[in-house]
Amino acid sequence: MNSKQIEQALRDYNWMINEIKRQRGLMDYDGGNLVAQSGIESTMPKAQGNTSDPVALEVVRRDEASRWVQKLEEKVLFIQKRIPIIQDEREKAVLECMLDGLSMSAISQHMGLSRRHIYNIRSSVVYKIAHFAHFSQEVTSERQCV
Secondary structure, eight states, rough: OOOHHHHHHHHHHHHHHHHHHHHHHHHHHOOOOOOOOOOOGSSSOOSSSSSHHHHHHHHHHHHHHHHHHHHHHHHHHHHHHHHGOOSSSHHHHHHHHHHOOHHHHHHHHHTTTHHHHHHHHHHHHEEEEEEEEHHHHHHHHHHHOO
C-alpha cells in the first residue's frame, strides 16, 4: 500500500470494521425456512427453467459480497498488524482516535492541539506505517532469494 492508500484505510477503518461485522452476520443467515415438500407435492413434476434464477442470483451476490468482505479484512489486517509500530504517545492517541472514526477536527478538540498539528502527526503515522510496509516487503523478498 502506498501512503494515500494507507491514509484512506485509516480514515475508513471504523466503517470497514462495522461492515465486516454486518456482512458476517448476513452470511450466516440461511435465507429463511428451507422445508422439504411432503405429500403429493413432492411427487409432482417440478417446473424447469427460470425458477432457480433468483437462487442463482443470490448465490452470485453472496459470493461477490464474500470477496468484498475479504478485501476489507485484508485492509483492516494491514492496519492492525502495524499498530505496534507507533511508539510516540501523541501518535498513538491520534491513531486510536482515527481508528475510532473521529474526524481531524474532533481529534484536534479532544487533544487540545491545532488541526495543522494533528495533520502533521497523522502524516508521521502514515509515513511510519508505509515505511514499515516497504521494509517488510524488502525483507520478505530477500528471504525468498536465499
